[in-house]
Amino acid sequence: MRSIGEMARDSGLGVSALRFYDRAGVLVPAWVDPVSGYRWYEPEQFEEARVLARLRRAGMPLADIRLLLASWSGADTDLVRKLLKAHLRHLEQGLSGARSEFSALRAVLDHRENVMTSLRVATVRLSIAAPELAAALDTVRFAASTDPELPMLGGVLFDVEGQSLHVVATDRYRMAVAQAGAAGHDGSRVQVIVPASVVDAMRALSDGEGSVRLCIDGGRVTLEAGDRQAAGQCLDHDFPDYRRLLPAVGGRRALVEVAAFRKALETGPVRAGEAGEPDLSVLRVEDSGTVAVCADSDDDPNRVAVNREFLLDALTAGARDRLFLELGAPTAPIAIRRPDDEGTFSLLMPVRPED
Incomplete structure (x- = not known):
């Protein structure tokens, strides 16, 4: 048998x-x-x-x-x-119907004003503390997509509004958001998608003290640090409205000691992925307020399965000895937040245990 x-x-x-x-x-x-x-x-x-x-x-x-x-x-x-x-x-009929609906949606999009265009044409010059920018980029870089079919996710969104810069990255299965203070811009909101290669060059220039200068001029972005600079063309795509994806603070929240939790993930039970699929860790918030890495049992409605590698990456990007984990329903995103900065966090999409 x-x-x-x-x-x-x-x-x-x-x-x-x-x-x-x-x-x-x-x-x-x-x-x-x-x-x-x-x-x-x-x-x-x-x-x-x-x-x-x-x-x-x-x-x-x-x-x-x-x-x-x-x-x-x-x-x-x-x-x-x-x-x-x-x-x-049935599949062929469904595909035919889907093609008709997609054609209708494309027609709607063709006749809509592209509101993102106005968010890309303005010229912006900012001064940002180098350590703040470096920390923000470190927090989100891991979540940028490498899927060639989704080029709009292949970089980091720079979202400038007032005296703040938000940087955002997502590959659909995870999303990371961080913020840094910015001086020199009091105008309207401006958004650009900076390619991952340019982001990496910017991060290298930000590895120091003092301030760096960020310039967004139409479709080009430049970061200057002293007499050095990193520059490139922005991606000519629209980024999803990440604000609509943000969960409210809540759910079952637990404060975890990152080192101990990381060890529990690396040595604890794991649901091995099928061919080409990731290994999963199954989590549960105990009554004591701690997070347990548990076995993939049948009868626990509060368990949440998550890509273990993604969770380990998010813990590293959190850059704190302690982090909050927020677990809601088994199908709700898992939030990883810093105790001292609610505006900087990662979201991980769960994996349904029966999948």
């Missing part, structure tokens, strides 16, 4: 997915240990698990998957073929 771990490794379904499909009555293990609750599968169930994995990737509804698997090993495969044909037809 195959253990649930072996089935997960060889079938393309994660351990949590196998547990979910057991509870749903789709792929029930041949035997469950009455003491440990550990699941075991017959060798013949491996093919069904591989079929289930393919159907899952194809987005087939659970009811149809259940019916198809019930007919899979029978002599009459007519129902299986009909279910596959019906689902493919």
Whole structure:
């Protein structure tokens, strides 16, 4: 018989997915240990698990998957073929409908005023304390995207308003926001996306005391430190309105000792990712106010699964011995905040435990 771990490794379904499909009555293990609750599968169930994995990737509804698997090993495969044909037809109809809706949305966008244009054309000159800018860039740089399909996320947003500079980066799965005081600009809001390579050059120039001078002139950005400068063209894209993504302070908040928590993440239980997927840590805020790295149990509604590497990066970027972790619902973003600076934080999207 195959253990649930072996089935997960060889079938393309994660351990949590196998547990979910057991509870749903789709792929029930041949035997469950009455003491440990550990699941075991017959060798013949491996093919069904591989079929289930393919159907899952194809987005087939659970009811149809259940019916198809019930007919899979029978002599009459007519129902299986009909279910596959019906689902493919449904996908094609959905794709056709999605194309129509996207065409309509593009038409709306073509006729809208691009409000971001006015945020890019102004000329801005700022003076910023070099340590503040360096700390802000260090806080957000890790969250910038490297996906060539999303070039607008491949840099850091510089958002200037009044006497403050906000820098923001996101790759969809995480977002980091930091702020620095700025002098010399009292005008309207200005936003530009600075490419990651230019951001890195700016960070190198900010590694010192005193002030640096930031100039945004249309589509070009320049940072000067003494007689040295880093400059480049801004990305000609629109950045998402990050303010709409910001959660309210709240949820289950816990103050963690970063060194001890990092060790717990690195040595504690982990849900190993499938091929190409990240390893996950499952977190829970205890009644005592501490955060536990717990096993991937079935019966804890307060657990939150998160990409372990992303969380470790966020702890490093937080640059404090202690940080607040805010955990809400299992599907709500996890916030990592500094106790002394609520305006500087990271957000991590959770991973649903049954995914």
